[in-house]
Amino acid sequence: MKEFSNAAAKQRIITWAVIGALLFTIIGFVLGWLWMEIRYPMLREPAFRNFTVSYNTIMSKYLNGAKSEDLINGASQGMLASLGDPYSRYLIKEQGSAYTQGYEGxxxxxxxxxxxxxxxxxxxxxxxxxxxxxxxxxxxxxxxxxxxxxxxxxxxxxxxxxxxxxxxxxxxxxxxxxxxxxxxxxxxxxxxxxVHTVTSEMLSGGIGHVTISKFGQKTDEEFKTEVEKLQKEGMTKLLLDLRSNPGGLLQSTIKIANMLVPKDKVILQVVYKDHANTITYKSKQDKPWTIPIVVLVNGQSASASEVLTAALKESAGATVVGEKTFGKGIVQTFQQFKDNSVLSLTEAQWKTPGGTWIHKQGVTPDVTVDLPAYASLSQLPFGTELEIGSYGDNVKTLQLMLKELGYSPVGDIGLYNEQTADALSKFQKDEQLAITGKFNDVTGYRILELLSNKLKEEDTQLHKGMAILNEK
Incomplete structure (x- = not known):
């Protein structure tokens, strides 16, 4: 009887141990799955099963074979693309490196x-x-x-x-x-x-002309250096050129605003998702800025350049000259991963000191001035080849460019005929290019170069900005 009791007890212990181990395994699995769902909420989505099945099927059955890294990167790109936001995107490896280097000094x-x-x-x-x-x-x-x-x-x-x-x-x-x-x-x-993002020159009448091409990591330092140099040369008025500036880093933009906007005046407001957080940036100006400012803008002045334009207009009394700006009133943040890939995501909107959201509206200039009509002619795409018999918008653009440079007649607008070929041949001869009467990239590059030089002499916006400053 005693021997039976010991065996039964031993069996019960083994049974309970097995049950305990199973329960421990089940509980651990459940807790692990819950933790995974909390950490990776997409696992709860029914569509994630479709993704998993698709991934496994491609890896096991796709005729030409596939790399798992390429599939996952492609999925990340598609995920950002599904937002329908051109400013939110996933950039893979070298693309990510090029993106971040664009803002570095x-x-x-x-x-x-x-x-x-x-x-x-x-x-x-x-x-x-x-x-x-x-x-x-x-x-x-x-x-x-x-x-x-x-x-x-x-x-x-x-x-x-x-x-x-x-x-x-x-x-x-x-x-x-x-x-x-x-x-x-x-x-x-x-x-x-x-990488230099700021250039300057002294114009007549004590006008310092400062151009900011974009806002990178060291743009505020470059701006301060150029301004100090101009002040030593006798600058008494500032013509700040933000035309075709696509924007960039908000931090350097705010630092420049701190130099030009009176202390404690609002620079901008940044409003995050569902208005959960609003940050108001006010000027931390150390030394009062007493020099009058005119800002030049156009339809390609966007994002951070609009932030600075609106701040100077509404909080510093600057006069804005040119065309209505692009209208990008949203803010992206980006994070870079170990393989250099970058996630750029729209996370907030920004408003002017007066509380205006300029997205898709732009900043309206105080004085509207258009550039000469030829300034709006777009560059013909690289690889464009035109000859007798060609027709369409590219031919029209080329003919308008030639007319502006003094090579007329150019024939029926939009149709590349003998007159067009003759006009182009004369241009090629004068510029010591191969005389073919046909348009190619080399010829197009020289045409753009000459039109750019011509625009510098006939810059109506810059001349108007100078005139306004000379009146101050």
Whole structure:
């Protein structure tokens, strides 16, 4: 009897141990699943099962095979695209790096600005004292190879990525120069290249003309440097040029506003989702700004440039001249992952000091001034080829450009005929280009260059801004 009792007790212990282990496993599984659902709420979505099945099916059955990384990155891109917001996007690896470098004060490279023309990659300009200059690269050189490999057929973005790289690494370029039979080989060592976003010049009447191309990490420092330089040269009035400035970092924009907007005056208000949080930024000006300001804007002045324009107009009494701005009244934040991919997401809207939301409305100038009509002519897309018999909007644009440069008659507008070809041939002859009577990228680049120079002389907005400042 005693022996039976011990065996039964042992069996009960084993049974309870097994039951306890099972319960512990079940509870652990349930808690783990709940934790997973809290951490990853998409697991609760019925559509997530579709995603999982699709992923597994592609990985196991797709004829050409697939990389899991590509599928997941593609899903992330699609997720952001489904928002229907052009400013919210997922940028993969090198795209993410290029995105963040666009706002940094420098990037690693050799100091070459490229121009694509007829499938060729031409050195358009060189950064002063950069590796390319020291290595003997000239503006106008054609890059035909990189690291011993032809770049024929490569995309523009691919060449830019190849030219950039870690500081201290080397890149070999094969350059075609003029009529030389053999390419010139140069080896360059990549360095940190400063990105300049602010330029300045002294105009007549003590007017300092400061242009901000975009707002990057060091734009406020550059702005302060240029302003101080102009003040030493006798600046008594400021013409702030924000035309075609697409925006950028809010932090540097606010720092510039702190210099120009009176202390404690509102710069902007940032309102987050469901009005859960509103941040009002007020000027922290140290030294009063006493110089009158005129701001130049156009339809491509957007985002952060609109923030500064509205702040100066409403809180600093500046006069705004030009055209109604783009109208981007929302704020994106971005985070970069370990593989350099970037998530850029719209998280807030911003309002002017007076509480106006300018999204899709823009900032209206105090004085509306249009540029000459030819300034609105768009650049013909790279790769465009036009000849006798061509027709359409691209032909019309080319003809209007030629007329503006004094090459008339150009024939029936919109139809590329003998007169159009003759006008273009005269232009090509005068500019020492290959005389073909046909339009190509090289010819188009020179036309744009001359129109740009012409616009600088006939800049009605700048002249009006100067006139207003001279009256102050």
């Amino acid at each position: 420098e990037f690693s490279g050799v100091g070459i600005t490229l121009q694509e023309a007829d499938g060729k990659f031409i050195v358009a300009s060189l950064t002063e004292d950069a590796p390319a200059v020291r290595g003997g690269v000239h503006a106008g050189d054609e890059i035909v190879g990189v690291n011993g490999t032809s770049i024929k057929g490569k995309a523009y973005e691919d060449i830019i990525t190849i030219l950039r790289g870690d500081v201290g690494t080397k890149v070999k370029l094969s350059l075609q120069r003029g009529g030389s039979a053999k390419p010139i080989e140069v080896e360059l060592t990549r360095e940190a290249i400063a």
